[in-house]
Amino acid sequence: MATNKEKQGNEQFQLGAFLTKYSMVIALVIVFILFYFLTDGRLLYAQNMSNLLLQNGYVLVMACGMLLCILTGGNIDLSVGSVICLVGGVAAVLITNQGFNIYLTILLCLFLGLAAGVWQGYWIGYIRIPPFITTLGGMFIFRGFGRLVLDSKTVSVQDTTFLNIFTAYIQIPGLDNGERILSPLVVGILVVIFIFYRTVSSRANKEKKGYRQNSALADFGRTSLISLVLLAYCYLLSQYKGISVMLLWVVAVCLLYHFITSKTAFGRYFYAVGGNEKATQLSGIDTNKVYFIAYANMGLLAGLCGLLCLARVGSVNGATGTSFEMDAIGSCFIGGASAYGGSGTVSGVIIGALLLGVINMGMSIMGIGDSWQYVVKGGVLLLAVIFDVVSNRKSGK
Amino acid sequence: MGGAAVPPAFINRKGEKFLADVILEMKSITKEFPGVKALSDVNLVVERGEIHALIGENGAGKSTLMNVLSGTYPVGSYTGEIFYNGELCQFKTLKDSEAKGIVIIHQELALIPLLTIGENMFLGNEKKNKMGHIDWDMTYNEAEKHMRQVGLNESAQTLIKDIGTGKQQLVEIAKAFSKNVKLLILDEPTSSLNDEDAKMLLDLLIEFKKNGLTSIIITHKLNEIIYCADKATIIRDGSTIETLVKGVDEFSEDRIIKGMVGRPMDDRYPVREHKIRPEVGLEIKNWTVYHPLYHEKIVDNKISLKVHKGEVVGISGLQGAGRTELAMSIFGKSYGTNISGELYLNGEKIELKSPEQAIRHGIAYVTEDRKTNGLILEESIRFNTTLARLDKVCQNNVIDTTAEKSVAEDMTKAMGTKTPSIEQKVGNLSGGNQQKVLLGKWMFTEPNVLILDEPTRGIDVGAKYDIYCLVNQMVEEGKSVIMISSEMPELIGMCDRIYVMNEGELRGELDAKEATQEKIMSFIIRATEE
Numbered sequence: 001m002a003t004n005k006e007k008q009g010n011e012q013f014q015l016g017a018f019l020t021k022y023s024m025v026i027a028l029v030i031v032f033i034l035f036y037f038l039t040d041g042r043l044l045y046a047q048n049m050s051n052l053l054l055q056n057g058y059v060l061v062m063a064c065g066m067l068l069c070i071l072t073g074g075n076i077d078l079s080v081g082s083v084i085c086l087v088g089g090v091a092a093v094l095i096t097n098q099g100f101n102i103y104l105t106i107l108l109c110l111f112l113g114l115a116a117g118v119w120q121g122y123w124i125g126y127i128r129i130p131p132f133i134t135t136l137g138g139m140f141i142f143r144g145f146g147r148l149v150l151d152s153k154t155v156s157v158q159d160t161t162f163l164n165i166f167t168a169y170i171q172i173p174g175l176d177n178g179e180r181i182l183s184p185l186v187v188g189i190l191v192v193i194f195i196f197y198r199t200v201s202s203r204a205n206k207e208k209k210g211y212r213q214n215s216a217l218a219d220f221g222r223t224s225l226i227s228l229v230l231l232a233y234c235y236l237l238s239q240y241k242g243i244s245v246m247l248l249w250v251v252a253v254c255l256l257y258h259f260i261t262s263k264t265a266f267g268r269y270f271y272a273v274g275g276n277e278k279a280t281q282l283s284g285i286d287t288n289k290v291y292f293i294a295y296a297n298m299g300l301l302a303g304l305c306g307l308l309c310l311a312r313v314g315s316v317n318g319a320t321g322t323s324f325e326m327d328a329i330g331s332c333f334i335g336g337a338s339a340y341g342g343s344g345t346v347s348g349v350i351i352g353a354l355l356l357g358v359i360n361m362g363m364s365i366m367g368i369g370d371s372w373q374y375v376v377k378g379g380v381l382l383l384a385v386i387f388d389v390v391s392n393r394k395s396g397k
Numbered sequence: 398m399g400g401a402a403v404p405p406a407f408i409n410r411k412g413e414k415f416l417a418d419v420i421l422e423m424k425s426i427t428k429e430f431p432g433v434k435a436l437s438d439v440n441l442v443v444e445r446g447e448i449h450a451l452i453g454e455n456g457a458g459k460s461t462l463m464n465v466l467s468g469t470y471p472v473g474s475y476t477g478e479i480f481y482n483g484e485l486c487q488f489k490t491l492k493d494s495e496a497k498g499i500v501i502i503h504q505e506l507a508l509i510p511l512l513t514i515g516e517n518m519f520l521g522n523e524k525k526n527k528m529g530h531i532d533w534d535m536t537y538n539e540a541e542k543h544m545r546q547v548g549l550n551e552s553a554q555t556l557i558k559d560i561g562t563g564k565q566q567l568v569e570i571a572k573a574f575s576k577n578v579k580l581l582i583l584d585e586p587t588s589s590l591n592d593e594d595a596k597m598l599l600d601l602l603i604e605f606k607k608n609g610l611t612s613i614i615i616t617h618k619l620n621e622i623i624y625c626a627d628k629a630t631i632i633r634d635g636s637t638i639e640t641l642v643k644g645v646d647e648f649s650e651d652r653i654i655k656g657m658v659g660r661p662m663d664d665r666y667p668v669r670e671h672k673i674r675p676e677v678g679l680e681i682k683n684w685t686v687y688h689p690l691y692h693e694k695i696v697d698n699k700i701s702l703k704v705h706k707g708e709v710v711g712i713s714g715l716q717g718a719g720r721t722e723l724a725m726s727i728f729g730k731s732y733g734t735n736i737s738g739e740l741y742l743n744g745e746k747i748e749l750k751s752p753e754q755a756i757r758h759g760i761a762y763v764t765e766d767r768k769t770n771g772l773i774l775e776e777s778i779r780f781n782t783t784l785a786r787l788d789k790v791c792q793n794n795v796i797d798t799t800a801e802k803s804v805a806e807d808m809t810k811a812m813g814t815k816t817p818s819i820e821q822k823v824g825n826l827s828g829g830n831q832q833k834v835l836l837g838k839w840m841f842t843e844p845n846v847l848i849l850d851e852p853t854r855g856i857d858v859g860a861k862y863d864i865y866c867l868v869n870q871m872v873e874e875g876k877s878v879i880m881i882s883s884e885m886p887e888l889i890g891m892c893d894r895i896y897v898m899n900e901g902e903l904r905g906e907l908d909a910k911e912a913t914q915e916k917i918m919s920f921i922i923r924a925t926e927e
Contacts, residue, residue, distance in 0.1 A: 205799075209799065211802070263795050263796055263798075264791075264794050264795055264796065265787040265788060265791045265794050265795075265796055266794060268780070268784075268787060268796065271773075271776065271780075272773055272776070272780075272784055275773035275774070275775050275776050276769070276772065276773040276774065276775075278769055278770045279764075279769070279770055279771050279772055279773055280773070280784070281731070281752065282728075282731055282752055282762065282764060282770055282771070283752070283756075283784045283785040283838075284729070284751070284752040284753035284754075284755070284756040284757075284785055284786075285752075285753070285784075286751070286753065342773070342775050342776075343775065
């Protein structure tokens, strides 16, 4: 009886709840449509759409790590950009100047990123130095080391093995040849089949256990919409070079962190610490370790980003990665992460990063300069958070 | 007595219209939140110069009613009318009601610890000179004038953090006086005070009454109502049930409880068969704890106590006696430094270095402060229930959502938590239901030794009874329970043995059968005098 009653109540408020829940998705769609017209449709060119994800890939990867830091209580990591410079610099120098083994270099660089994260995580988690200070220090220290390694020069990488690992486009024999690229479509269809299968099996499972269900229309509508967007995107990819390895890296990281934050015990501890650290501690959870892992992990992902950036740009210099951390932080907050910690999701962060990406790309296509892009990005960040705060207040918080 | 069924406001308006000097009349107040009707046609009549108690279980709507009165919920967000001194009031903000002399003091004191008493008293209402600067001389002079009114002999330049909660409560009242209060509303003013300070506060209210101040007091402590109130209006499930008048109606704790829960409650403490087993569940010997910041200060000094299986042991004492600190230091050293002494669990000597180890060894500590130390208010019941032993619903560290949901459902049912669903944010529940979620969270860890710290603070009679039943169920299963409480009747009613602590030392041990409040008090006082 109680569940029935609740269901009715829910349905009454559906529209309002829907708007609040998907506000950022709606915002993304609106911005997308806006720039579509402002750029006379050029935004939707296959090359631009392919680049949208590739250019923002590093932001997505960083933002996943940043989300964990922010969850612990609105704490941010300012050193990410510098770690990217350091790791990218070390990789470039080892590969180009020293002729090091590529795989060994990659491992070493990931380890270097992790080490930077461990260094900061230790101070933040176990000695309780405020994250802002610790990572501000890290921002200077790692930038300095990066420039030392690079000897204040620009070092480029031409090694094809290295570039292939991160930036090549996948060619599946039989499906793809120089003229026609079918692999994105095949992958897209497979993924869509998988998504539909998951929806059906999850509904069946809920039915069997007698849990409350969304209406079939809502569930399948949502799934269909996602599938449609996915297929359209895959079609565009097939019009321009196909699937990049970079895309696989980014998707893998996003899926992994989505899984960690929503399904694992350890992921849940980040929310608990951000929600109420004292209560979490008294629940037998090592909160020091939670902080430590958040920042150690951020270092690791920054290391990966360093490699991704190096591969995409092809070179690294002392200014590489400057203010990249701000893009990651911005994506998290635009994507609905709380500035006080305790709430935020990977899917939200992805939407946030894409929103920033579309704005960047749209303005670039229109030929609007960097300076204005900064103004607009800042405005969007502020607006998103204002909207979040105000709508929370309205819903009786 | 027979008139209880008729709305009391009706009687007053018809029968005593010319006799009663009504200061406040709230008529047919209805307030709805999305999906919930918090107040439904509530009536309240308060006469000038009386102390009027507002009572009801948690979530009955007392605080909501007072928020309507004070303008926290502005006019238009509710229906019904408020007459104050015969005038129709339409308050839009708190400031509007304060301008009329209606001042509300909330349960959680709204004082800023690092500011002085004077600064706090005139916060947002600063005393300015002609130049527009703050006139500090006037501020402190005025502040001290009002502090004397409430019998607070401190300098107005003392920082709030340096005075105790009892005095902080007085500062709030002095602050109300500085706003020229005519109608003072106190929301659970004594919930964080010890008995002595509480009595002082109530005496103060009675004193003010003689000078014509009207007070509305919200409290769960029935003995306080009997002690100081002239009338008691009972609210249940968002509606007024009745108003009892001292000297006219039967004005006793039992009578009030009957009104609150809608049925007579003969026994406030459920009976259990006392089956204390010879085995000792938990024992500490020479347990000494030092303050975490002031390393030379001893908080608990050489304390030895034990609890058998199937036994409920109480720890009584005033606030600051070191009881919470003792419990937390046992619970994996979550309080204090330089802890020494021996800890035995089931007769085996062990050392617990962290709360995690304590939980693994079957010890659960249910904190006295559910909001800051116990629950994650922004998260759901489900999230909170499994937090302390998340591994129990995990496979390879991955949460089994289905298992988790069913655990939370079961626990909610077992605790009798009233909630629309397990996905409800804990912060949206009433105090009693929050306490049940907290208890459920610790039950889920399957403890053998359950340490309850003020388990019934600020919750209503019905919820208290439920919690007592749970305690009984625990000990019947052969578990050990340690109960820390400032409410002596509760300890006497529930425990087998009672330890008395004062100033960090164990002052005595009593069999609950022969324990009385006087005896416990005498242990405390004797110790203090020495």
